[in-house]
Amino acid sequence: MELHELPKPEDLVKDVKYRKLPEKPWMQEPVDFKPGTYNYPALAKNLKKVHMPNPREWHVDQQDWHLPDDWQEIILKGFKDRLEKYRSFRLFMDICVRCGACADKCHFFLGGGDPKNMPVLRAELIRSVYRNDFTTVGRLLGNLAGGRKLTLPVLKEWFYYFFQCSECRRCSVFCPYGIDTAEVTMIGRELLNLVGLNINWVMEPVANCFMTGNHLGIPPHGLVENWEFMQDDIEEITGIKVNLPINKKGAEILFVVPSGDYFADPGSYTFMGYLAVLHEIGLDYTWSTYASEGGNFGLFTSHEMIKRLNAKIYAEAKRLKVKWILGGECGHMWRVIHQYMDTMNGPADFLEEPVSPITGTKFENAKGTKMVHIAEFTSDLIRHGKLNLDPSRNDHIRVTYHDSCNPARAVGLFEEPRDIIRTVCKNFYEMPEDSIREKTYCCAGGAGLGNDENMEMRMRGGLPRANAVRYVRDQRGVNRLLCMCAIDRATLSTMMEYWAPDVSVGGIHELVANALIMKGEKKRTVDFRGEPIPGVEPDEEEE
Amino acid sequence: MTLEKMLADNKKTIAEKWFQSIVGSYPQEAQRFFLNLANPITNPVGSTINRGVEGALECLLKGETLESAEIIQWLDDIIRIRAVQDFTAARAVEFVFDLKKVVRKTVGGSISNSGILEELLTFESRIDSLALLAFNVYMQCREKVYELKTNELKRSTARLVRSACRVWESGERCSPEDLKLE
Numbered sequence: 001m002e003l004h005e006l007p008k009p010e011d012l013v014k015d016v017k018y019r020k021l022p023e024k025p026w027m028q029e030p031v032d033f034k035p036g037t038y039n040y041p042a043l044a045k046n047l048k049k050v051h052m053p054n055p056r057e058w059h060v061d062q063q064d065w066h067l068p069d070d071w072q073e074i075i076l077k078g079f080k081d082r083l084e085k086y087r088s089f090r091l092f093m094d095i096c097v098r099c100g101a102c103a104d105k106c107h108f109f110l111g112g113g114d115p116k117n118m119p120v121l122r123a124e125l126i127r128s129v130y131r132n133d134f135t136t137v138g139r140l141l142g143n144l145a146g147g148r149k150l151t152l153p154v155l156k157e158w159f160y161y162f163f164q165c166s167e168c169r170r171c172s173v174f175c176p177y178g179i180d181t182a183e184v185t186m187i188g189r190e191l192l193n194l195v196g197l198n199i200n201w202v203m204e205p206v207a208n209c210f211m212t213g214n215h216l217g218i219p220p221h222g223l224v225e226n227w228e229f230m231q232d233d234i235e236e237i238t239g240i241k242v243n244l245p246i247n248k249k250g251a252e253i254l255f256v257v258p259s260g261d262y263f264a265d266p267g268s269y270t271f272m273g274y275l276a277v278l279h280e281i282g283l284d285y286t287w288s289t290y291a292s293e294g295g296n297f298g299l300f301t302s303h304e305m306i307k308r309l310n311a312k313i314y315a316e317a318k319r320l321k322v323k324w325i326l327g328g329e330c331g332h333m334w335r336v337i338h339q340y341m342d343t344m345n346g347p348a349d350f351l352e353e354p355v356s357p358i359t360g361t362k363f364e365n366a367k368g369t370k371m372v373h374i375a376e377f378t379s380d381l382i383r384h385g386k387l388n389l390d391p392s393r394n395d396h397i398r399v400t401y402h403d404s405c406n407p408a409r410a411v412g413l414f415e416e417p418r419d420i421i422r423t424v425c426k427n428f429y430e431m432p433e434d435s436i437r438e439k440t441y442c443c444a445g446g447a448g449l450g451n452d453e454n455m456e457m458r459m460r461g462g463l464p465r466a467n468a469v470r471y472v473r474d475q476r477g478v479n480r481l482l483c484m485c486a487i488d489r490a491t492l493s494t495m496m497e498y499w500a501p502d503v504s505v506g507g508i509h510e511l512v513a514n515a516l517i518m519k520g521e522k523k524r525t526v527d528f529r530g531e532p533i534p535g536v537e538p539d540e541e542e543e
Numbered sequence: 544m545t546l547e548k549m550l551a552d553n554k555k556t557i558a559e560k561w562f563q564s565i566v567g568s569y570p571q572e573a574q575r576f577f578l579n580l581a582n583p584i585t586n587p588v589g590s591t592i593n594r595g596v597e598g599a600l601e602c603l604l605k606g607e608t609l610e611s612a613e614i615i616q617w618l619d620d621i622i623r624i625r626a627v628q629d630f631t632a633a634r635a636v637e638f639v640f641d642l643k644k645v646v647r648k649t650v651g652g653s654i655s656n657s658g659i660l661e662e663l664l665t666f667e668s669r670i671d672s673l674a675l676l677a678f679n680v681y682m683q684c685r686e687k688v689y690e691l692k693t694n695e696l697k698r699s700t701a702r703l704v705r706s707a708c709r710v711w712e713s714g715e716r717c718s719p720e721d722l723k724l725e
Contacts, residue, residue, distance in 0.1 A: 036688075109576075111587065111588065113570055114570065263701070263703045459688065497687075499623070
């Protein structure tokens with residue numbers, strides 16, 4: 001290019017678009033609680049059951065939230081305690097440089113566009129109070145130093161946005177400082193709990209879990225009946241009456257799964273899948289009517305509540321005198337097990353280092369917790385050729401796999417589920433790279449947000465995941481979204497119904513059970529959903 | 544020069560401006576993210592709206608009947624997103640009318656005779672009809688949201704209901720006393 005052809009400075013300047021600042025600073029924008037975007041408050045009866053403060057009836061859309069008179073002091077004291085107790089929390093308050101790497105990583109921001117759902121800004125809601133009350137610069141300069149007082153509108157903003165974070169930790173993958181924004185949310189929720197600001201979709205499972213051992217509040221005889229119904233269903237499909245060992249003392253292994261799969265479709269098919277596989281290999285294991293829940297909504301309440309609700313797993317393992325524990329396809333359960341159980345309720349020195357009795361594989365990764373993930377267990381069975389499989393029974397299913405947030409980001413389980421899926425199903429297609437493995441997008445229903453009053457917000461948050469599913473549906477004809485989490489199975493089903501209607505949702509062990517050739521089974525004409533397997537005709541007498 | 548030719552020549556500019564005006568309805572801080580179309584997977588809102596805008600405009604310019612499945616699908620892609628976002632019904636479908644402004648701004652200056660002006664009015668009335676279809680799509684999406692809640696509830700208790708039915712069919716029924724609630 002000749003010199004005279006170069007653009008002149010004034011031509012260049014013409015195209016520069018200076019970004020205007022928002023008309024009102026974010027700190028002065030109060031929250032507008034619109035139906036469909038917030039969660040209903042916890043009922044007093046549920047708070048009372050677990051001795052949580054300030055049980056009362058209140059409504060989000062009313063002005064008066066019936067807080068204790070000294071609510072500010074309570075929160076600031078709680079804040080101080082936690083800064084002293086959790087060094088990570090103090091670090092997360094101090095070290096963010098607001099680089100913006102996390103800004104466009106939250107599914108709620110990507111699907112809705114609310115800037116306060118940028119992880120950096122969501123954390124700033126609490127960080128601004130930290131600066132104002134706990135740093136010298138903030139105390140002296142207040143707003144000038146990015147600080148603000150803890151007022152009622154600020155508290156309401158906390159309630160709105162900390163219950164708009166599903167604690168999926170996608171943002172933390174991108175933070176160059178390693179700030180775990182989910183942990184900021186966790187502390188934010190703990191502080192809100194101190195003055196009785198909690199949501200019912202968290203506190204009801206917590207209270208039920210505390211009273212009966214599972215989220216749904218099912219008593220032991222109810223569980224047994226439910227499990228026996230599944231046993232009958234399997235018999236109808238396969239002709240085999242599978243083992244159903246319950247509270248069996250001296251069994252080698254205790255099996256703990258999320259209760260979300262007991263009554264809800266499509267989770268129930270995954271549950272039936274476990275029963276079929278564990279029967280077929282002849283495992284000496286037991287279910288427990290007390291440790292009847294792997295999920296732990298304490299994770300969405302407080303650290304103390306995590307510990308209280310998790311304690312039953314080791315207690316039951318001890319009572320039943322098992323050697324080690326196996327855990328089902330659950331999401332946040334695995335974050336609790338992998339990151340908290342050992343130090344909170346361990347050491348589990350009364351248990352043995354897990355060894356698969358079928359293959360002899362030692363699960364060294366579970367040396368501390370003594371608890372193995374069923375995906376690790378089953379992929380090991382497959383690797384050793386211990387399962388007789390006919391993947392063609394899944395030929396009518398074209399699958400993609402959603403890395404459920406916690407097994408992926410908190411535990412690092414990427415390959416085992418894929419190994420299993422590839423073996424039991426010929427048609428497996430990955431979603432685009434930015435939406436899988438550690439970068440997986442959340443279902444937007446985790447951390448207690450998967451309720452129906454919050455539906456619009458869930459649909460916004462679920463858009464990035466659903467968008468990637470639509471891509472493989474359109475490009476590869478995918479018709480089944482697999483996942484490894486009970487909340488996923490429930491909420492992604494709804495998500496797909498809105499965003500990608502031709503895609504059903506299910507767990508991995510449902511597909512394993514479909515493909516599993518069981519000894520003495522009858523001719524399989526239907527899959528584990530009871531739906532006909534295309535191309536397989538029932539025998540005449542069966543008709 | 545006919546309006547059809549003018550619109551076809553400026554299709555790309557019109558689509559771009561229409562897309563930008565839709566993105567302009569989002570909070571300022573979100574706009575720059577939604578405008579970045581480099582990766583459709585990490586920017587589902589922006590890329591879906593952009594695709595929808597291009598597709599709908601193409602259909603309009605081809606002179607397709609407005610009830611064609613293709614144009615409704617493009618509208619659906621955009622409105623399905625806006626129906627669950629922070630918009631009132633009017634704001635959610637307002638973008639269809641924005642196309643009129645964009646077209647006038649882009650080619651309005653070149654309209655030199657009354658023949659083309661008449662064509663423009665005809666084109667604009669097609670946009671009005673498109674807006675009416677947009678209301679249909681919006682309502683379908685909103686109805687779906689309520690349906691989702693019902694279906695989710697049904698799924699969450701599916702096995703409980705099946706179990707109850709099986710007990711009923713097996714004849715092992717509870718006595719009325721057993722069914723008394725607390």
